[in-house]
Amino acid sequence: MSLHFGIFDSFDLNHASVAELLDDRLRFAAEAERLGISHYHVTEHHGTPLSVCPSPNIFTAALTQRTSSMRIGALVNVLPAYDPFRLAEEIATLDQLAHGRLDLGVGAGVSPIELGFVRDRVDDARAVYQETLTAITAALATGRMTHDGTLLRSYDAALSVRPVQRPYPPIWYASGNAASAEWAGANSVNFVGRWENGAMADIAETYWTAWAKEDDHDLRLNPSVTDPRVGISGPVVIARSTAEAEDLFASANALHEQRILHLWHERGDHRLDGVFSTERVLAAGNGVYGTVAEVRDRIVHQVEHADINYYEMKICFGDITLDQAQYTARAVMELIAPAAREAAVRTSRFANAG
Numbered sequence: 001m002s003l004h005f006g007i008f009d010s011f012d013l014n015h016a017s018v019a020e021l022l023d024d025r026l027r028f029a030a031e032a033e034r035l036g037i038s039h040y041h042v043t044e045h046h047g048t049p050l051s052v053c054p055s056p057n058i059f060t061a062a063l064t065q066r067t068s069s070m071r072i073g074a075l076v077n078v079l080p081a082y083d084p085f086r087l088a089e090e091i092a093t094l095d096q097l098a099h100g101r102l103d104l105g106v107g108a109g110v111s112p113i114e115l116g117f118v119r120d121r122v123d124d125a126r127a128v129y130q131e132t133l134t135a136i137t138a139a140l141a142t143g144r145m146t147h148d149g150t151l152l153r154s155y156d157a158a159l160s161v162r163p164v165q166r167p168y169p170p171i172w173y174a175s176g177n178a179a180s181a182e183w184a185g186a187n188s189v190n191f192v193g194r195w196e197n198g199a200m201a202d203i204a205e206t207y208w209t210a211w212a213k214e215d216d217h218d219l220r221l222n223p224s225v226t227d228p229r230v231g232i233s234g235p236v237v238i239a240r241s242t243a244e245a246e247d248l249f250a251s252a253n254a255l256h257e258q259r260i261l262h263l264w265h266e267r268g269d270h271r272l273d274g275v276f277s278t279e280r281v282l283a284a285g286n287g288v289y290g291t292v293a294e295v296r297d298r299i300v301h302q303v304e305h306a307d308i309n310y311y312e313m314k315i316c317f318g319d320i321t322l323d324q325a326q327y328t329a330r331a332v333m334e335l336i337a338p339a340a341r342e343a344a345v346r347t348s349r350f351a352n353a354g
Helices: 018-035 056-066 084-097 112-118 125-142 178-186 196-213 242-266 278-283 292-305 322-347
Strands: 004-009 039-042 071-078 102-107 144-147 155-158 171-174 190-193 230-238 288-290 310-314
Touching: 004 018, 004 230, 004 322, 018 039, 018 056, 018 322, 039 056, 039 102, 039 310, 056 071, 056 084, 071 084, 071 171, 084 102, 084 125, 084 144, 084 155, 102 125, 112 242, 125 144, 178 190, 178 196, 190 196, 190 310, 196 230, 196 292, 230 242, 230 292, 230 322, 242 278, 242 288, 288 292, 292 310, 292 322, 310 322
Parallel strands: 004 039, 004 310, 039 071, 071 102, 102 171, 171 190, 190 230, 230 288, 230 310
Antiparallel strands: 144 155
């Protein structure tokens, strides 16, 4: 199983109109597929300029009509924000529209402020997430949601549509801690984290150790996935010179940081100040910029030190233009991917064993 490259997109408001931004993203996705990028994942945010596309499933539906081979989906659907029955039917319909190319990203949400816009309570989000995941996976697998609710209400109804992929589209999860990695590995759930000064190396090892212990795939939450993806996610900017790339990265990340902190600052809360700064992102190795050679060396270094088979790039963010994003994507896939894949084959113990 060779190293694959994917895209992570958050749709943060920039200086273009919303329509222009979304049109550019669709053009970018088509070019990404042409270049051989294997996955396009979109995020979910509400009530914030961090995303002008708060429903990831709407954009995923559009992607089904603009792409034909790339896997697509949310990373993640914030499960506590949905009625489980409706979400299960949406997932099944999207998989039909995509002809079996949908990825099912799941999570509890990272912003209590945003979750408060769509739920009366936020303190039970983790428990609601777990119960919702149980309800929708069972419904997608059987075609009927038969669920005795605890935090959810009870359901007993047939889905109007079932997914192409059985029992359901492959599940993805994003996190940065070992406990989540162990759960994901034991269940063959595709997993994405950040580099965090090399912490991803230990997290990937935790994942693969848990994955190797469970040899009965039928008992896993992701039973159809026998060769899961484990990867690093972060912003990538490539330009013709180091100085140009540095300026592009700094400008884009400053706007992106502003969008992330918008809801907190609106409420006078500055506890997260600095967490998403350019200095912090770069110091932790959670983002890379530079010339082709510089970015190649950084990506190869991460691949050599973490047992991964997936690299999810945030290329469109902040005020990055479509032309700049396409330049980075082409440089990665044409000039960097071959070296990164060779490094993955050379150093991997688990990730490329499939």
